[in-house]
Amino acid sequence: MGNCVAVQKADNDDQDDAMIDLSNRNVHIITTKEIWDQKISEAMQDGKMVVANFTASWCAPCRLIAPFFGGLSDKFTSLMFLMVDVDELADFSSSWDIQATPTFYFLRDGEKIDKLVGANRHELEKKIVKFSGLIF
Template sequence: MGNCLHRENNTDDGDSDHHVDFASGNVQLITTKESWDQHLKQASRDSKIVIANFSATWCGPCKMIAPYYCDLSEKHSSIMFLLVDVDELADFSTSLDIKATPTFFFFKDGKEFDKLVGANKPELEKKIAAITDGVPQFQP
């Protein structure tokens, strides 16, 4: 499926598509390593699974899957959805050995338990379904 290789030097190519809304719905934009740590701790306290989308504004497949990811965040409130721009947090992204965007990491209790590379909607939905099948859903 679609994915972009990590671009080392981020040059602004004047692309007007930079305005795609990558973080809407219940997606939390992570802009610092401290914010990342804080969200993972909160998810652990709340016993929530975390899905982190590592993407880039210049990446076509990232732009394509962003609205879908945001929709998923609204459908699955038992999961914490995070978004990390690999160019904004380059050192952190490199430390996680991200070689292509988008890359989705799945965390439980602060530890990675799964990963998906590429804008593969069916596989992302399948992984979320496997998670939510094991998580009691809110019943009024």
């Protein structure tokens, strides 16, 4: 499903790693549509904005930005961070019109308000800062 989009060169060239383990981070791994609906509902109840990362295990730029995404999730706890593997949830991902990975959607009250395609760390952090309301 889709293409990989790299925007910047990685800090290291180890591209054979499996999907980065984010289990100790503030990232919720979405494995079913029901879990997605539950997390969106939780975010709405808590007044949190959602950052959804549509990714793929075979996508090198996705693997490279995953630790950065995890770090942002730890830093910006006022937001909810979700990760969806486009191959595991192909029909669901198609409904979001994912054409390339990684694709990040920013949601408020379950509605799309912004989108970022590609592994651009600077733009991802810039949007997260903007939507978190934090100013550095």
